[in-house]
Amino acid sequence: MIKETISIKNGESILLQDIPTMEYTDFKSEMLDLLKEEQNHCVSYFAFKRDSGLQLMACIANDHDGTIALLSHKMAVQLNPQLESLTQYHFPLHIFEREIYENHGIKFIGHPWLKPVRFPSDRNDQTKEINNYPFYKIKSEELHEVGVGPIHAGIIEPGHFRFTCNGEMVLHLEIQLGWQHRGVEQLFLKKENLLQRNLLAENISGDTAIGHSLAFVQIMESLGAIPVSRQLNLERAIALELERIAINTGDISALCVDVAYNLGASVFSVLRTGIINLTQEWCGNRLGKGMIRTGGTNYRLTPKLKNRVLAVLEDYEKRFVEMSHYAYKLPSVENRFDGIGVVTTKQARLIGSVGMAARAANVRRDIRESHPFSGFSIHPYEAIVLEKGDVFARFLLRRKELKQSMAWIRETLKKMDFTNQENEPPIKFIKMMPSAFSVSLTEGWRGEICHCAVTDENGQLAAYKIKDPSMHNWKSLELSLRNLEISDFPINNKSYNLSYCGHDL
């Protein structure tokens, strides 16, 4: 086998001409060889238009040495393009191949589930309509279907859930998304102003404003060769961890709501308020919108704010520990979560789960540890994994992770030097490296976020690809419902808390 791949690190850029393109047979064998290894997984695989044809680009991350292998294949324009599906050999590629098929019309022969992903406005086949999704059907007089959505019974984003049930038992759940599609990726190309793109990144998924905008600015800073100070890198990582603490606390509260444990629901909810109000004190917005800007910041972590962070965390921790010691041991809570919605390690690998969904099932996948970025390349973070993969594991992992995040923030603040803090204003314009490719990974609270950018010969964006961790994890939710009672759906759903808009873009 000829070694034709080239590797870069998280947040690096490379000239397109330096990425070798290979024949599809080599692309296939190379990709499958890499993905056979447990430490490798595909973080992004997409197609973009180039030289009047299409170029496929796959990014395979190696979690052991922190490199990202780039594989590429070029296709000339052709009527009804077809390729052999690699999903049949490596299942996690299913969502990427579906996406490429939907956007560019490349039919993947042998794909077991080549269905629409999100019905984007510029989809290749305009005859496909969101109201006519090809759901999996089982013909039997004993079975019935339950359809839920797109609008759900709470204040939540839309998605359609189709359960095939035998009595109360769910045999199969299929989730149809796309309702939230706003054309984010297309707008990244249409809007040429750096700030507009930055705001778009903040609005990919509002609850992950920091995670996504951090992935975005890393790409811009890499393509524009803009240095960022050590201090700013640490501040950004602290903001990211505050986002994680807030959401995890809110999710713990939401899980308590779903098992009718009111005291836990109220106290954890109140605790979350304290954290997001801290983020507001820092940058003026409770979700951290405005915090992350290219090449600098408008909102420095001042020594005064640093003390506020420490004080808020101290107060938070006291109350959190008291409440969680009680709530996590309460039989009425524990029994509802224990052994429900199990995803085994093997299954999690098969699905290609990422983030908390993977770590709760003993799959050690954490970008902070494996491909450190921003502040995590200065102060390392150690990932936490749990074994069981059930709702309780996801409930418990949230608690453990937010404690780990607090410890990381404290340790980092202790080592940071706040004397001689300089202004580091964001930059307004950048000159991007022409004909280049860049990939940026961050670990948002849901899991790995991957942004990829391609520039043309004039240094303008030619393609921008976003992958929210939910892209992988929705499949995990579908499968964890199998053979459970339909009434277990809400706690399973909350235990994942996946993004609709991050998926639909």
Next chain:
Amino acid sequence: MISEIKIMVHNGQQFIPDVTTAEVPSPFRGKPEISRAAVDEKALAEVCPVGAIARNPVSIDLGKCTFCGECALAFPKKIKFTNHHKISTNDRNSLIIRENDFAEIMVHPEKIRAEIRTIFGRSLKLRQISAGGDGSCEWELNACGNPNFDMGRFGIEFVASPRHADGIVITGPISKNMAEALQVCYDAVPSPKIIILCGVDAISGGLFVDSPAIDRSFLQKYPIDLYIPGNPPHPLTIINGILELTRNKAF
């Protein structure tokens, strides 16, 4: 039992006693103020990523503003974001802030449809529809019901079915893919019913206004009863707006 009481004591009183007078600390970006200072207006308008700033004289349309605050950072003498969070209104034009205009943004009583206060003045049940929202407005709408803001104490709640609702709250720029579901849901709400637009995306399309993936034709058909600006709006902006719309006097 004892442990639970202890936990309650340690967490203390959490609700905001009077939502109408509660303040949000700076640097929260609420209602902006525009001075008469002379600046390069063209440059100022160009700073705005969503075209919310008009020139000659300078004005900011809060229906388009994403509250990123970049204009105030670039032209601090001209524009200042105050922490004033009461910015909901039933009049689209009231969202346009002009130079030296320090008047409060409010719900204009004379413009409220007659049936709203008589029928919904004591109890209001709403159905929320996210149509391309980024999850942040939904977040803050949820927060309105939490123990801190506790909107339920005013009899204002979100319900699961449009059949039980007195109106809808729309978040998001209204994606094409949700346009039909939005219409079906609105039709299922019994009359009389209200429409509230929550967040910049819903009010004007925000950043997504020129996206081919959105369809805002629904909004042409019906009167809008309340605009709640913000990205996302603060829970106090939401609650005070709804209270001003439905209540006759102090509550």
